[in-house]
Amino acid sequence: METDVxxxxxxxxxxxxxxxxxxxxxxxxxxxxxxMQFCGECSNWIWYPRASCPSCGTSEKIEWRxxxxxxxxxxxxxxxQVIDNSPAFQKDIPFAIGLVELEEGxxxxxxxxxxxxxIGGKVEVYFEDVTPEFSLPKFRTAQ
Amino acid sequence: xxxxxxxxxxxxxxxxxxxxEIVGYGETPTSRARQDKGEMKLTQQQYFVWASExxxxxxxxxxxxxxxxxxxxxxxxxxHAEIWSAEIAQDLGITPSLLLRSDHGGMGxxxxxxxxxxxxxxxxxxxxxxxxxxxPMNITTPGAVRTWxxxxxxxxxxxxxxxNSQFAFxxxxxxxxxxxxxxxxxxxxxxxxxxxxxxxxxxxxxxxxLDQYLSSRMIADPIRMLDACIPVNGGLxxxxxxxxxxxxxxxxxxxxxxxxxxxTDNYFEGSRMRPDITYLGIxxxxxxxxxxxxxxxxxxxxxxxxDDYTVAVIMQIEDCGFCKKGEGGKxxxxxxxxxxxxLPTNTGxxxxxxxQPAMAGGFVHVVESIRQLMGEGGERQVKxxxxxxxxxxxxxxxxxxxxxSITAVFGKS
Numbered sequence: 184m185e186t187d188v189x190x191x192x193x194x195x196x197x198x199x200x201x202x203x204x205x206x207x208x209x210x211x212x213x214x215x216x217x218x219m220q221f222c223g224e225c226s227n228w229i230w231y232p233r234a235s236c237p238s239c240g241t242s243e244k245i246e247w248r249x250x251x252x253x254x255x256x257x258x259x260x261x262x263x264q265v266i267d268n269s270p271a272f273q274k275d276i277p278f279a280i281g282l283v284e285l286e287e288g289x290x291x292x293x294x295x296x297x298x299x300x301x302i303g304g305k306v307e308v309y310f311e312d313v314t315p316e317f318s319l320p321k322f323r324t325a326q
Numbered sequence: 327x328x329x330x331x332x333x334x335x336x337x338x339x340x341x342x343x344x345x346x347e348i349v350g351y352g353e354t355p356t357s358r359a360r361q362d363k364g365e366m367k368l369t370q371q372q373y374f375v376w377a378s379e380x381x382x383x384x385x386x387x388x389x390x391x392x393x394x395x396x397x398x399x400x401x402x403x404x405x406h407a408e409i410w411s412a413e414i415a416q417d418l419g420i421t422p423s424l425l426l427r428s429d430h431g432g433m434g435x436x437x438x439x440x441x442x443x444x445x446x447x448x449x450x451x452x453x454x455x456x457x458x459x460x461x462p463m464n465i466t467t468p469g470a471v472r473t474w475x476x477x478x479x480x481x482x483x484x485x486x487x488x489x490n491s492q493f494a495f496x497x498x499x500x501x502x503x504x505x506x507x508x509x510x511x512x513x514x515x516x517x518x519x520x521x522x523x524x525x526x527x528x529x530x531x532x533x534x535x536l537d538q539y540l541s542s543r544m545i546a547d548p549i550r551m552l553d554a555c556i557p558v559n560g561g562l563x564x565x566x567x568x569x570x571x572x573x574x575x576x577x578x579x580x581x582x583x584x585x586x587x588x589x590t591d592n593y594f595e596g597s598r599m600r601p602d603i604t605y606l607g608i609x610x611x612x613x614x615x616x617x618x619x620x621x622x623x624x625x626x627x628x629x630x631x632x633d634d635y636t637v638a639v640i641m642q643i644e645d646c647g648f649c650k651k652g653e654g655g656k657x658x659x660x661x662x663x664x665x666x667x668x669l670p671t672n673t674g675x676x677x678x679x680x681x682q683p684a685m686a687g688g689f690v691h692v693v694e695s696i697r698q699l700m701g702e703g704g705e706r707q708v709k710x711x712x713x714x715x716x717x718x719x720x721x722x723x724x725x726x727x728x729x730x731s732i733t734a735v736f737g738k739s
Contacts, residue, residue, distance in 0.1 A: 197482040205479060228599060231480050231724055238598055258502075258603070260494030261547035262485055272485045277547075280484055282495050282725065288599050290725045294484050302502050319483055 194313050195271040205232035207247050212318045215310040219289055221248035230289035252308030253325060254285040259300055281306065283322050297324025341618050345447040347572040347581040347739050348439075350387070350565045351696045352380025352457075356529040356558035356681040359463040368559065370402060373459030373683075374414050377561030381455065385565045386576035389420055396454030396566075398426035398442050400434035402685045414457070424451050431720025432632050433589070434458060435562070435688030436732040440587050442566040452571040459561030460684035476724045487546055489634065490554060492722045494546035497637045500604045501548065504652035508548075510659050511636040512539035514671075515552050515678060517663050518633070522675025524665070524705035529558045529681040553636045558681030562689035564696055572739070582699045583739035585713070586619030588612075589732035604652075606638075606719055607731030608645035616647075619735035621713055623647050626735075628698055628708045629669055630691035630716040633676040638728075642717055643669075646733070665706040673698060673706050691716040695736050713737045 201209050211218040220229035222236040223244030235242035259281040265272045272278070281295035283306055295306055305325040310318040354376050359367040368376070382389060397420065399411045411425040426441045428434035435458065442454035477486070486492070500506045515534060522528035534552070542552040572581050593607030608631075616622065623646065631642035640654035648669060649657040663671040674680050674694040677687050695716040698708050708714075714736050719728040 196485070197478070199479045199483055200475075201479065202475065230599075231476050257600075258495040258499045260491050260498065260549070261544075262487055262491065263544045263547055264487075265485075266487045266490075269482070269485065269487060275485065278485060280486060280491065284600065290600065292481055292484060292486060292725075302498070317483075321484075 217250045217252045218247045228289045254283045256281045256304045257284040258282045295322045342443045346443045349567045350385030351693045352377045352563040354561045355527045356560040370461045373561030377563040378457045381563035392420040394423045396424040396451040397422040398438040398456040400428040400458035402460045432688045433718035433720035433730040435692045436718035436734045452568045454566045457563035458686035460686045461559040462557040462684040463559050490546040493635045494549045506655035510655035512536045514636045518672045518676045519679045522679035525674045528675040530679045555677035555682040560683035562693045581739040583737045585737045586615040586735040588614035601726050603727045611731045612646040612733040615733035627711040628714040629671045632719045670708045688718040
C-alpha cells in the first residue's frame with residue numbers, strides 16, 4: 184500500500200499500539216474485515232485479544248473468525264468534556280461511544296453515529312481509514 | 327451457619343472472625359496542592375511517612391516496634407515504582423520481616439487488611455502497618471500515568487476518557503434496567519458533602535444543594551462532574567495486631583475487631599462475555615463476609631462503600647443486600663443515609679467529597695470505619711456504633727464493571 188504522507192501526518196488522535204497477538208485484529212481491520220479470536224476448544228469468542236481463552240484457559244486452537252458486523256447498543260455515553268491527555272478529541276464534542284453487543288455475542292467499545300442512539304438500537308460496522316496503517320471499526324445506525 | 331462449615335461453593339474458608347484487631351489509624355488532611363490558595367504541596371513519600379507516624383503513635387507504638395513485623399503498602403498511580411515497599415521501609419527506618427503489597431486498585435485498602443489479617447492470624451507476625459499515600463495533584467504531565475493495554479489499544483482510539491466514560495456505561499445501564507434517576511444520585515452526593523463538612527480532613531467544604539448537583543456539568547453523559555470523586559493528595563494508614571499484642575497496648579479498651587472479610591476477584595454476573603454490568607462482586611463477597619461475621623444487614627450501624635462514583639454506592643447498597651437488586655435508588659430516596667440516619671453511609675464524606683488520594687482511595691473507607699468504632703467521629707459520630715461495613719472495589723474492566731470486590735465487617739472489640 185502506498186503511504187499517504189499528508190494523511191499520516193494530520194491524524195492527531197490516539198492510534199492503537201498492537202501487541203504480537205492483537206496485531207491480526209488490526210491487520211483485518213485494514214482490509215475492512217471484523218474478526219475476533221474464537222476458541223476452537225470451548226466455542227467461545229475472545230474479545231479483546233488475549234494470549235489464552237478466558238472461558239476455558241486453553242492457548243491452543245484459537246483462530247481469527249469473521250463476524251457479521253451487526254449488533255445492538257448495550258449501553259452508551261455521550262462525551263461532553265475531554266480530559267487533559269486527549270485534546271485531539273475536543274473538536275468532536277459532543278460525540279458518542281457505544282458498547283455494542285455483536286450478534287455473535289462479544290461486546291466492543293466504539294464510536295456510534297446515527298440519529299436514534301438508544302439502548303437496543305440496531306447498528307452495523309463500518310471502517311474509517313484514519314492512517315495508511317490503521318482502519319478503526321466504527322458503528323452506525325443499521326439500515 | 328458457622329463460618330467453619332463448608333460454604334456453598336464447597337471451599338473451606340478459614341474464619342478470620344475475631345482473630346485480629348485494628349489498634350490505630352492515621353489520616354492526613356487532604357490537599358489539591360493549590361499553593362496559590364495556601365494549600366500544602368507534599369511529596370508522596372512525605373505523605374507515606376506522615377500517615378504512618380500518625381497510625382503508629384495512635385496505636386501507642388513506636389517505629390522500632392515494626393522491626394521484624396509486617397509492612398503492607400498499596401500501589402500508587404505514579405511513579406509506578408516496581409520496587410516500592412522497600413523504599414517505604416527505608417523512609418520509615420524499619421526492618422520488616424514481611425512485605426505485603428496491593429495492586430488491586432480501589433480494593434487496596436481492604437485487600438491489605440485481608441492479607442495482613444491472614445499473616446497475623448497465622449502467627450507469622452504480630453503487627454502489620456498498612457499504609458498508602460498518593461499525590462495525583464503533583465502529576466503535571468498529561469498521560470504520564472500508563473494504564474491497561476486494553477485502554478490504550480481498544481478504548482482511547484475511540485475517545486474513551488478513562489473511568490468517567492467507563493462508569494457512564496454502567497450508570498446508563500442502571501438507569502435503563504431499574505429506573506434509577508438523577509435525584510437519587512444527587513441525594514448521595516449531597517449527603518456525603520454534608521458529612522465532609524463535619525470532617526476536618528475533607529477537601530470539599532461548600533454545602534451542596536440538589537439544584538447545584540443537577541446543574542453540574544455533564545462530563546461523560548450521564549455522568550456529571552458531581553457524580554465523580556475528587557482527586558486529592560493524601561495519606562492513610564492503620565495498624566493490624568494479634569489479639570495478644572493488642573492486649574499489651576495502652577488503648578486496649580478501644581480497639582476494633584475484624585469480624586469478617588472476603589473478596590471476590592474477576593467477577594462477572596451472568597455470562598463472561600455478556601456480563602450484567604450493573605452488578606459487582608460485592609454481591610458475593612458481602613454474603614461471605616457477613617456469614618463469617620455472623621451478622622445480618624439489620625445489625626449494621628454504618629456503611630462505608632467504595633465511592634468513586636455515586637452509582638457505585640447505589641450498586642453496593644443493593645449488592646450488600648440492604649435492598650433488592652435494582653431498588654438501590656429508591657432505597658436512597660426513602661431512607662436517611664446521613665450519619666444520624668438508619669444507614670449512615672460514607673460518614674466522612676467519602677471519596678466524593680472528602681477526596682480520593684488516587685490509589686490510596688480504598689483506605690478512606692477502612693479508616694473511617696475504624697474511627698467510627700473507636701468513637702472518634704466527632705460531629706459525624708454514629709451513635710452507639712458497634713458493627714460497621716467497609717468495601718473496596720477495583721479494576722474497571724473492558725466490557726464489565728469493576729471486577730475486584732471485597733467486603734469487611736468490623737466490630738467494637
